Amino acid sequence: MRTLDVETPAVLVDLDVVEANILRAQRLFDGLGKGFRPHIKTHKIPYLARLQMQAGAVGIACQKISETEVFAADDFGDVLLCYNLLSAEKIARARVLAELGQITVVADNADVVAALSAGMAGSTAQLRVLVECDTGMGRCGVQSPEAARDLARLIANSKGLRFGGLMTYPKPDDELQVQAFLSAARDLCAPDVGPCDIISSGGTPSLDKAALAPCITEYRAGTYIYNDRSLIARGACAVSDCALTVLTTVVSRPTPDRAILDAGSKTLTSDLFGLQGYGMLRDYPEAQIAGLSEEHGTVDLRPSLRRPKIGEKVHVIPNHCCPVSNLTDRVIFHRRGEVIRAEDVAARGCVT
Amino acid sequence: MRTLDVETPAVLVDLDVVEANILRAQRLFDGLGKGFRPHIKTHKIPYLARLQMQAGAVGIACQKISETEVFAADDFGDVLLCYNLLSAEKIARARVLAELGQITVVADNADVVAALSAGMAGSTAQLRVLVECDTGMGRCGVQSPEAARDLARLIANSKGLRFGGLMTYPKPDDELQVQAFLSAARDLCAPDVGPCDIISSGGTPSLDKAALAPCITEYRAGTYIYNDRSLIARGACAVSDCALTVLTTVVSRPTPDRAILDAGSKTLTSDLFGLQGYGMLRDYPEAQIAGLSEEHGTVDLRPSLRRPKIGEKVHVIPNHCCPVSNLTDRVIFHRRGEVIRAEDVAARGCVT
Numbered sequence: 001m002r003t004l005d006v007e008t009p010a011v012l013v014d015l016d017v018v019e020a021n022i023l024r025a026q027r028l029f030d031g032l033g034k035g036f037r038p039h040i041k042t043h044k045i046p047y048l049a050r051l052q053m054q055a056g057a058v059g060i061a062c063q064k065i066s067e068t069e070v071f072a073a074d075d076f077g078d079v080l081l082c083y084n085l086l087s088a089e090k091i092a093r094a095r096v097l098a099e100l101g102q103i104t105v106v107a108d109n110a111d112v113v114a115a116l117s118a119g120m121a122g123s124t125a126q127l128r129v130l131v132e133c134d135t136g137m138g139r140c141g142v143q144s145p146e147a148a149r150d151l152a153r154l155i156a157n158s159k160g161l162r163f164g165g166l167m168t169y170p171k172p173d174d175e176l177q178v179q180a181f182l183s184a185a186r187d188l189c190a191p192d193v194g195p196c197d198i199i200s201s202g203g204t205p206s207l208d209k210a211a212l213a214p215c216i217t218e219y220r221a222g223t224y225i226y227n228d229r230s231l232i233a234r235g236a237c238a239v240s241d242c243a244l245t246v247l248t249t250v251v252s253r254p255t256p257d258r259a260i261l262d263a264g265s266k267t268l269t270s271d272l273f274g275l276q277g278y279g280m281l282r283d284y285p286e287a288q289i290a291g292l293s294e295e296h297g298t299v300d301l302r303p304s305l306r307r308p309k310i311g312e313k314v315h316v317i318p319n320h321c322c323p324v325s326n327l328t329d330r331v332i333f334h335r336r337g338e339v340i341r342a343e344d345v346a347a348r349g350c351v352t
Numbered sequence: 353m354r355t356l357d358v359e360t361p362a363v364l365v366d367l368d369v370v371e372a373n374i375l376r377a378q379r380l381f382d383g384l385g386k387g388f389r390p391h392i393k394t395h396k397i398p399y400l401a402r403l404q405m406q407a408g409a410v411g412i413a414c415q416k417i418s419e420t421e422v423f424a425a426d427d428f429g430d431v432l433l434c435y436n437l438l439s440a441e442k443i444a445r446a447r448v449l450a451e452l453g454q455i456t457v458v459a460d461n462a463d464v465v466a467a468l469s470a471g472m473a474g475s476t477a478q479l480r481v482l483v484e485c486d487t488g489m490g491r492c493g494v495q496s497p498e499a500a501r502d503l504a505r506l507i508a509n510s511k512g513l514r515f516g517g518l519m520t521y522p523k524p525d526d527e528l529q530v531q532a533f534l535s536a537a538r539d540l541c542a543p544d545v546g547p548c549d550i551i552s553s554g555g556t557p558s559l560d561k562a563a564l565a566p567c568i569t570e571y572r573a574g575t576y577i578y579n580d581r582s583l584i585a586r587g588a589c590a591v592s593d594c595a596l597t598v599l600t601t602v603v604s605r606p607t608p609d610r611a612i613l614d615a616g617s618k619t620l621t622s623d624l625f626g627l628q629g630y631g632m633l634r635d636y637p638e639a640q641i642a643g644l645s646e647e648h649g650t651v652d653l654r655p656s657l658r659r660p661k662i663g664e665k666v667h668v669i670p671n672h673c674c675p676v677s678n679l680t681d682r683v684i685f686h687r688r689g690e691v692i693r694a695e696d697v698a699a700r701g702c703v704t
Contacts, residue, residue, distance in 0.1 A: 086663055
């Protein structure tokens with residue numbers, strides 16, 4: 001079966017491109033002598049995580065405990081859960097995995113440390129905890145190397161927990177700040193609570209610049225496996241490196257300048273990421289996906305001399321591939337347009 | 353169980369508010385002597401569609417054939433599928449429903465009419481087709497009343513099809529244009545192809561102004577059942593009319609001015625709808641959800657004197673409730689904070 005025969009809209013993944021993307025990133029970190037830890041948030045599919053592990057990854061990263069369980073059940077032994085856990089119910093689930101030796105978590109505040117310690121009470125296992133550091137992203141994370149040291153000390157002194165190192169999700173192109181913050185935190189921690197097993201940075205946009213923060217021991221990235229229009233716009237990949245496309249059909253041409261696609265925000269998401277338009281028509285790159293409603297994509301054809309007809313199937317490279325994965329139940333794998341496999345997005349919708 | 357004991361993030365629906373919203377809209381159209389046809393795109397849950405039918409709806413509206421099948425299987429006899437069907441596979445599925453008398457579809461171009469007619473070849477049933485009109489929205493639809501008449505004629509002359517009337521999804525607050533376009537199209541069609549069974553307009557934002565287009569026979573709306581921040585901003589509802597909230601937990605307070613929620617774009621969506629911020633914290637309305645990543649909501653607390661603590665659960669009224677439904681597998685119903693029921697979002701992810 002050819003991909004063009006698939007009912008639309010459909011999420012297609014070119015397995016040749018996936019394999020090349022996996023290999024390129026793994027080789028980069030092998031060359032640097034750093035661990036590479038793919039973040040499964042992008043694909044949410046155990047089959048692809050296995051390919052990443054076979055290529056040499058040190059383990060995987062997950063964002064929520066429910067995601068982690070999907071992959072832990074599939075024998076992914078070394079999981080870094082990069083998210084503050086607070087509720088007793090979530091921590092009880094993490095404890096099950098910790099007792100199997102499968103999980104490292106993070107904390108950026110004393111309430112999380114207290115909750116983790118309480119949740120491990122009576123366990124023979126120790127839960128390894130990294131201190132999440134805000135090196136400039138302005139999301140989670142302690143605000144200074146001194147605060148990292150203080151929280152590390154609290155972890156080390158908390159029953160059931162073990163200080164495991166440092167973690168950051170940095171602003172792209174901010175490796176010097178990553179190096180300054182994390183190396184200082186590491187050096188402050190060393191005499192007090194001992195060495196860091198793991199110093200973890202991440203992010204696909206700056207993946208090629210990871211060497212600029214030599215203090216890290218490993219790097220996390222998710223989007224690199226598929227790539228998307230936001231990464232093309234940053235110069236981080238080429239169109240031909242984009243493995244994931246959304247196959248859509250032109251269902252209407254109400255005017256000479258307008259085409260309507262059968263994919264809207266329920267398929268492509270509303271993520272703009274600072275770009276103009278909601279994705280790129282791979283074969284009509286000048287056309288602009290000017291608007292989305294839930295089930296319609298409205299394409300402005302004025303900039304494009306060539307124009308698709310009603311019934312024509314067109315590939316959209318989405319602005320951001322990760323939430324596209326999270327909207328679809330199933331992904332179709334192909335090589336050169338020949339369908340070879342379909343996989344459920346096993347960790348789709350795992351938000352708790 | 354209280355809603356505050358539910359693991360977060362979670363989509364909560366206040367059934368008291370839902371029932372009031374259903375009743376208010378139904379009474380409005382009962383008073384106008386027009387049919388009211390709820391669009392199930394918002395909730396995607398048969399249980400709620402049954403409440404809407406029990407209140408007096410003439411039928412339901414769906415956007416895709418896969419959605420329609422979920423509801424047809426649950427005995428919703430009168431379904432308007434407001435979307436161009438083109439592929440033989442989708443039309444074969446519509447034919448099954450047409451032969452049970454359950455479906456009306458739309459078309460805005462001759463290719464769709466030809467495909468529908470081909471798909472009905474050999475059937476004893478006739479598929480009822482409305483002409484979709486672009487009364488100003490700039491999405492699908494024929495561009496003039498004359499074009500509507502021409503397409504109606506084509507439908508009437510196509511084997512297996514029956515012309516059923518007109519449909520538009522208008523720009524909000526554009527009822528005069530709806531009336532001008534659709535009444536002209538109706539009057540042009542009448543001598544040629546006969547009267548319209550259905551003249552259907554819709555949209556929650558202008559629901560209260562439906563009387564300004566008296567030519568319509570029925571009205572479709574979806575969002576009114578839940579309401580959301582975009583409708584508050586339009587003055588179309590009050591905060592207390594919002595049935596759907598996303599319950600989230602504050603998992604970090606990295607700085608005095610910043611809180612991090614455990615709900616990001618995978619729960620709240622990136623829909624801005626022209627608003628500032630990605631939703632409203634119901635109990636901290638001055639705070640701004642300034643940014644979302646997939647699993648984090650970053651709240652700017654500077655405008656708010658009162659500030660939530662780590663571990664506190666807060667309700668978010670999303671900008672747009674429909675895609676929030678489409679992201680969650682399950683919705684928790686409550687009355688005054690007491691959980692009374694949970695329902696799967698049965699038509700979640702039905703995009704084909």
